[in-house]
Amino acid sequence: EDEIPEDHPRYQDLLTRHRIEKGVEKGITHLQGMHAEGRGSAFDYLLGEETIPSADDAERAAAAHLLLADHPVLSINGNVAALVPGEMVDLAETVDADLEVNLFNRTPERMQAIADHLRDHGAEAVKGLEADARIPNLDHQRGKVDEDGIYAADVVLVPLEDGDRAEALGEMDKTEIVIDLNPLSRSPRVAEVPIVDNIIRAVPNITAHARDLVDADRDTLEKIVEEFDREHALEAAEERIRSGF
Numbered sequence: 230e231d232e233i234p235e236d237h238p239r240y241q242d243l244l245t246r247h248r249i250e251k252g253v254e255k256g257i258t259h260l261q262g263m264h265a266e267g268r269g270s271a272f273d274y275l276l277g278e279e280t281i282p283s284a285d286d287a288e289r290a291a292a293a294h295l296l297l298a299d300h301p302v303l304s305i306n307g308n309v310a311a312l313v314p315g316e317m318v319d320l321a322e323t324v325d326a327d328l329e330v331n332l333f334n335r336t337p338e339r340m341q342a343i344a345d346h347l348r349d350h351g352a353e354a355v356k357g358l359e360a361d362a363r364i365p366n367l368d369h370q371r372g373k374v375d376e377d378g379i380y381a382a383d384v385v386l387v388p389l390e391d392g393d394r395a396e397a398l399g400e401m402d403k404t405e406i407v408i409d410l411n412p413l414s415r416s417p418r419v420a421e422v423p424i425v426d427n428i429i430r431a432v433p434n435i436t437a438h439a440r441d442l443v444d445a446d447r448d449t450l451e452k453i454v455e456e457f458d459r460e461h462a463l464e465a466a467e468e469r470i471r472s473g474f
């Protein structure tokens with residue numbers, strides 16, 4: 230990372246690619262994570278590589294949901310762990326959420342490597358290794374969750390999530406917050422709060438909103454949640470990608 234000059238016009242994109250490559254080398258990120266990153270990077274280019282106003286609104290609504298939750302859980306996969314490990318730990322601490330490793334391509338080695346990586350970045354407890362509950366209507370491997378984690382959660386943050394799982398989680402009556410750069414992807418389309426932004430910008434911004442709102446009363450938080458318009462968030466992102474404004 231030290232080799233990438235910060236004034237390079239595509240600094241953030243190069244940094245992201247580098248982190249994913251390192252993640253693959255360390256056994257954290259799946260090879261498919263590189264393809265996912267490539268797709269995300271193309272959408273980000275079209276968005277102007279910035280947090281658009283509708284994404285900032287979504288990030289504020291996400292912070293309000295997480296603060297209102299009884300049992301919020303942040304889901305971590307191989308791309309999330311490579312890109313924003315410390316930032317996810319910070320967010321978990323700020324909103325008092327659990328961190329749970331939940332993989333599309335689940336292997337015991339990657340589960341362990343990611344849990345260790347999160348602990349290296351300051352996480353105290355990491356869920357996902359028990360896998361003593363299942364998300365209904367999903368195949369055995371992908372449905373594995375912790376009974377006292379995602380299974381019991383009322384609000385879940387699932388960044389870069391696969392469409393089937395996003396749908397199955399939504400059917401479990403959870404409030405789902407999805408971060409995905411593709412506004413046409415099924416995951417943001419089934420989410421109560423779709424955040425169309427790069428996870429690298431989105432997570433620190435959710436944390437900043439949460440810090441700002443941490444002493445707010447329930448009425449204020451509920452108003453932010455009610456006023457958020459998910460359809461508008463999806464349309465505004467698509468409009469920006471298609472026409473550049």
Ligand code: PTJ
Nearest residue numbers: 261262265268269306307332333334389409410411427428
């Ligand atoms: O670590 P695992 O085994 O759980 O696998 C994780 C990946 C991401 C490989 C797996 O879930 C997968 O294949 O996902 P998809 O179907 O490729 O979807 C990834 C979505 O994330 C795509 O819509 C991308 O546009 C989007 N995306 C990629 N990078 C970013 C992103 N969204 C936000 N920020 C990014 N940096």
